[in-house]
Amino acid sequence: MRFSFTVIAESKRHRGRVGILKTPRGSLITPAFMPVATYGAVKSLSPHELYEVGTRIIVSNTYHLHLRPGEDLIKRAGGLHAFMNWKGFILTDSGGFQIFSLSRLRKITDDGVKFRSPIDGREVFLTPEKAVRIQNALGSDIAMVLDYPIELPASRGETERALEITTRWARRSREEFLRLGHPYQMQFGIVQGGLYEDLRIRSAKELMEIGFEGYAVGGLALGESREDRNRVLDTVLDVLPRDKIRYVMGVGLPEDIYDAVVRGADLFDCVLPTRNPRRGTVFTSEGKINLKSARYAEDFTPLDPLCDCYTCRNYTRAYLRHLFKTNETLAGRLASLHSIYFYNRLLNRLRREILAENGLSMEDVIGK
Amino acid sequence: MRFSFTVIAESKRHRGRVGILKTPRGSLITPAFMPVATYGAVKSLSPHELYEVGTRIIVSNTYHLHLRPGEDLIKRAGGLHAFMNWKGFILTDSGGFQIFSLSRLRKITDDGVKFRSPIDGREVFLTPEKAVRIQNALGSDIAMVLDYPIELPASRGETERALEITTRWARRSREEFLRLGHPYQMQFGIVQGGLYEDLRIRSAKELMEIGFEGYAVGGLALGESREDRNRVLDTVLDVLPRDKIRYVMGVGLPEDIYDAVVRGADLFDCVLPTRNPRRGTVFTSEGKINLKSARYAEDFTPLDPLCDCYTCRNYTRAYLRHLFKTNETLAGRLASLHSIYFYNRLLNRLRREILAENGLSMEDVIGK
Numbered sequence: 234m235r236f237s238f239t240v241i242a243e244s245k246r247h248r249g250r251v252g253i254l255k256t257p258r259g260s261l262i263t264p265a266f267m268p269v270a271t272y273g274a275v276k277s278l279s280p281h282e283l284y285e286v287g288t289r290i291i292v293s294n295t296y297h298l299h300l301r302p303g304e305d306l307i308k309r310a311g312g313l314h315a316f317m318n319w320k321g322f323i324l325t326d327s328g329g330f331q332i333f334s335l336s337r338l339r340k341i342t343d344d345g346v347k348f349r350s351p352i353d354g355r356e357v358f359l360t361p362e363k364a365v366r367i368q369n370a371l372g373s374d375i376a377m378v379l380d381y382p383i384e385l386p387a388s389r390g391e392t393e394r395a396l397e398i399t400t401r402w403a404r405r406s407r408e409e410f411l412r413l414g415h416p417y418q419m420q421f422g423i424v425q426g427g428l429y430e431d432l433r434i435r436s437a438k439e440l441m442e443i444g445f446e447g448y449a450v451g452g453l454a455l456g457e458s459r460e461d462r463n464r465v466l467d468t469v470l471d472v473l474p475r476d477k478i479r480y481v482m483g484v485g486l487p488e489d490i491y492d493a494v495v496r497g498a499d500l501f502d503c504v505l506p507t508r509n510p511r512r513g514t515v516f517t518s519e520g521k522i523n524l525k526s527a528r529y530a531e532d533f534t535p536l537d538p539l540c541d542c543y544t545c546r547n548y549t550r551a552y553l554r555h556l557f558k559t560n561e562t563l564a565g566r567l568a569s570l571h572s573i574y575f576y577n578r579l580l581n582r583l584r585r586e587i588l589a590e591n592g593l594s595m596e597d598v599i600g601k
Numbered sequence: 602m603r604f605s606f607t608v609i610a611e612s613k614r615h616r617g618r619v620g621i622l623k624t625p626r627g628s629l630i631t632p633a634f635m636p637v638a639t640y641g642a643v644k645s646l647s648p649h650e651l652y653e654v655g656t657r658i659i660v661s662n663t664y665h666l667h668l669r670p671g672e673d674l675i676k677r678a679g680g681l682h683a684f685m686n687w688k689g690f691i692l693t694d695s696g697g698f699q700i701f702s703l704s705r706l707r708k709i710t711d712d713g714v715k716f717r718s719p720i721d722g723r724e725v726f727l728t729p730e731k732a733v734r735i736q737n738a739l740g741s742d743i744a745m746v747l748d749y750p751i752e753l754p755a756s757r758g759e760t761e762r763a764l765e766i767t768t769r770w771a772r773r774s775r776e777e778f779l780r781l782g783h784p785y786q787m788q789f790g791i792v793q794g795g796l797y798e799d800l801r802i803r804s805a806k807e808l809m810e811i812g813f814e815g816y817a818v819g820g821l822a823l824g825e826s827r828e829d830r831n832r833v834l835d836t837v838l839d840v841l842p843r844d845k846i847r848y849v850m851g852v853g854l855p856e857d858i859y860d861a862v863v864r865g866a867d868l869f870d871c872v873l874p875t876r877n878p879r880r881g882t883v884f885t886s887e888g889k890i891n892l893k894s895a896r897y898a899e900d901f902t903p904l905d906p907l908c909d910c911y912t913c914r915n916y917t918r919a920y921l922r923h924l925f926k927t928n929e930t931l932a933g934r935l936a937s938l939h940s941i942y943f944y945n946r947l948l949n950r951l952r953r954e955i956l957a958e959n960g961l962s963m964e965d966v967i968g969k
Contacts, residue, residue, distance in 0.1 A: 272927040559640040
């Protein structure tokens with residue numbers, strides 16, 4: 234086996250856990266937050282900066298990279314890690330969500346999904362097998378199956394149909410994945426089923442029967458209430474195997490990530506931690522602030538007085554506000570850097586708390 | 602005296618020279634290239650990155666900073682250096698050039714220039730004295746007088762009138778500068794006179810009579826031929842005092858900077874080294890290349906194989922092209938970083954050559 238995932242510690246107060254993933258790429262301690270690098274770049278940040286603020290895994294997008302620059306080119310570059318010069322882990326989302334949310338002219342058949350490229354209008358036909366092959370060429374560490382997400386709210390009938398397609402596609406994805414083979418890539422199934430608990434359980438069990446290296450909870454972060462989301466997480470994470478990675482897709486705000494961690498989730502991704510800062514909104518230890526606000530015009534204190542990231546060590550709110558007001562791209566860059574550090578610190582704190590409950594420290598984990 | 606400028610070595614082959622400026626801020630070795638930080642930020646780059654690629658002096662703009670965020674705010678932040686967290690030198694351009702090139706509704710009287718703020722349409726009246734006071738508040742190391750540049754080609758009459766206003770404004774600027782006083786700020790006069798050699802000489806002499814810590818050659822880089830520009834530089838630099846810094850404004854391309862250095866100029870600024878890379882065009886040791894070109898789609902070699910900047914050490918042309926094609930702001934940032942390093946290397950080479958002709962090395966200069 235070229236990779237292993239071990240749960241090192243479980244909380245005694247909630248269902249949260251700390252795990253360690255080992256592959257030829259290195260080790261990844263979970264729970265971990267994954268910034269979004271859709272096109273193989275986390276907007277405005279260099280891979281070295283990301284690594285420096287503690288990021289060890291990012292999410293890239295199969296759908297986007299297939300359209301530009303194409304997986305063949307990336308393969309010739311030596312894979313996505315080499316292409317973008319990133320030494321951490323990469324999870325590639327299959328693109329299902331993007332196709333369903335970005336492409337208007339799409340047609341879903343049992344075989345796959347047909348859509349028009351938003352770049353050149355070209356017709357693209359994506360099948361579960363093709364999504365596997367693209368990700369194999371990209372060489373990501375974790376490949377996601379092509380799934381069929383639906384908007385919320387959705388009727389039980391619609392939800393059931395999407396679930397069934399998702400399971401069938403997952404089975405075909407797994408077959409293609411095993412047929413192709415890859416020295417270290419893992420493949421994750423995606424649990425659908427909307428807000429129907431029995432459908433969620435059915436979806437999870439069908440995927441577990443196929444068997445994947447990890448499982449994701451999809452179809453969330455679509456505007457459902459916090460209670461509904463937590464109910465779905467409670468249901469699904471209770472069914473999923475304890476010894477496999479659990480990834481909650483598209484989540485989210487700091488409190489959402491906390492909710493998911495204490496329910497036993499291991500991976501998270503969300504565009505907000507990079508999108509919001511580019512628009513001036515950042516989380517700080519004093520709460521969310523909008524840097525464009527006039528109240529910070531002469532605030533010569535750090536962005537977050539309790540943060541020791543590069544941005545907070547070097548720039549004031551007044552300077553950052555000025556950069557936003559004059560449309561300097563440095564603004565979004567410095568704010569994003571803080572934001573990702575803020576998320577990484579949150580995850581780090583949650584990991585340390587769970588370890589401490591078990592008489593362990595991060596040093597014990599690193600020694601493992 | 603709180604500052605000194607010493608010519609350390611003069612070329613035996615041309616009129617180029619190496620000098621060292623010492624002020625309470627530190628030391629600056631000339632000739633030096635100044636990237637443009639209009640609003641107190643060099644587009645997309647952090648001050649630390651700038652320093653790392655060898656930049657020790659930048660140009661900021663009095664006119665822009667007066668409009669946003671205003672010099673009073675910057676003064677309360679502890680001055681422009683503290684506001685933007687830049688430990689190198691700052692030269693502030695008076696804004697004359699910008700007012701004349703950016704503001705359509707302007708009215709020049711003998712007293713100053715009236716224009717409408719492009720930001721809020723507010724009427725702004727800038728006088729030579731006010732330009733001095735703004736720069737005093739900003740706390741730049743080198744303040745430029747408000748001058749009256751004109752477009753080329755210009756008639757002798759027009760050129761003469763602009764020159765005379767420039768001289769009168771320079772005198773008033775100097776009076777205000779001396780009246781205000783500043784612990785370390787220097788003030789430079791700006792030589793006008795278009796392409797008329799006798800008017801250039803007259804302008805230089807009138808400014809020298811007033812007496813400044815340094816002199817700039819303005820009204821160039823406005824589309825004149827290389828020959829015309831070099832003729833003007835030959836004329837003006839021959840008249841300007843040998844023991845004062847000479848700054849050629851708005852120049853330019855690598856070959857233009859070379860032309861100016863060998864004629865005895867010490868400082869240069871230009872938006873091209875940061876504007877062009879943001880659009881995909883960069884200078885390399887193999888010539889100018891456009892990174893958006895399809896020919897680099899699968900070019901997995903460094904941006905510049907002979908460069909050791911961060912960008913060239915870490916990214917391929919293919920990856921940079923991909924970032925440009927997908928509108929990732931990281932593209933312009935990485936290309937700008939290389940571009941500024943490229944300019945700094947050019948100046949560094951010219952400095953070393955002049956020193957070597959005199960049996961000196963950079964180590965000798967640093968020891969001085």
